[in-house]
Amino acid sequence: GQQVMQIPQYQHVQEGEDFTTYCNSSTTLSNIQWYKQRPGGHPVFLIQLVKSGEVKKQKRLTFQFGEAKKNSSLHITATQTTDVGTYFCAGPPGTYKYIFGTGTRLKVLA
Amino acid sequence: DAGITQSPRYKITETGRQVTLMCHQTWSHSYMFWYRQDLGHGLRLIYYSAAADITDKGEVPDGYVVSRSKTENFPLTLESATRSQTSVYFCASTRLAGGDTQYFGPGTRLTVL
Numbered sequence: 001g002q003q004v005m006q007i008p009q010y011q012h013v014q015e016g017e018d019f020t021t022y023c024n025s026s027t028t029l030s031n032i033q034w035y036k037q038r039p040g041g042h043p044v045f046l047i048q049l050v051k052s053g054e055v056k057k058q059k060r061l062t063f064q065f066g067e068a069k070k071n072s073s074l075h076i077t078a079t080q081t082t083d084v085g086t087y088f089c090a091g092p093p094g095t096y097k098y099i100f101g102t103g104t105r106l107k108v109l110a
Numbered sequence: 111d112a113g114i115t116q117s118p119r120y121k122i123t124e125t126g127r128q129v130t131l132m133c134h135q136t137w138s139h140s141y142m143f144w145y146r147q148d149l150g151h152g153l154r155l156i157y158y159s160a161a162a163d164i165t166d167k168g169e170v171p172d173g174y175v176v177s178r179s180k181t182e183n184f185p186l187t188l189e190s191a192t193r194s195q196t197s198v199y200f201c202a203s204t205r206l207a208g209g210d211t212q213y214f215g216p217g218t219r220l221t222v223l
Contacts, residue, residue, distance in 0.1 A: 045212060088153065097166075103152045
């Protein structure tokens with residue numbers, strides 16, 4: 001079956017450092033979504049990418065969708081303690097059911 | 111705006127018992143989903159539903175049953191709970207198929223002893 005892997009699994013950074021998480025799918029995705037889950041909370045939608053090669057920015061967050069639509073990345077510039085949480089990518093494999101990545105847990109040290 | 115709610119928020123049960131987790135959304139979203147979240151596995155889809163009376167299996171459906179008699183409700187039943195079903199369960203809903211924001215409920219933390 002389809003798999004969506006994320007690396008790294010964990011990342012500890014000093015506040016102010018940059019952070020990147022990568023998402024790789026075994027199959028082509030029609031679109032990809034990113035979610036953030038704070039510790040003890042539920043996943044919250046961040047963004048959706050649809051087009052091959054698409055780049056979107058949200059303040060310090062930059063999202064990219066690969067040319068082959070099988071990979072994506074999330075980059076955070078100058079991390080803050082409020083960025084702490086687990087970041088998930090998710091993609092529908094051609095239907096409306098979503099396959100979530102394994103997640104990257106980010107810790108920011110003040 | 112109540113959004114999407116889950117009950118109970120915490121549940122402790124024993125092996126072999128039947129447990130039902132409730133999910134209710136106020137947006138009249140057509141699509142609803144049940145996920146379980148375990149350390150090291152991320153979010154895994156258990157069942158999903160495209161509309162009332164239309165449900166289908168996800169990645170890990172064994173041991174679970176769902177129903178959807180009304181658009182706003184999507185209960186998940188563990189017919190005979192096992193320890194491996196100890197997990198955090200999230201319900202989610204979305205308006206459109208395959209390309210819309212999923213809104214998640216607060217989750218139910220289930221412990222099976």
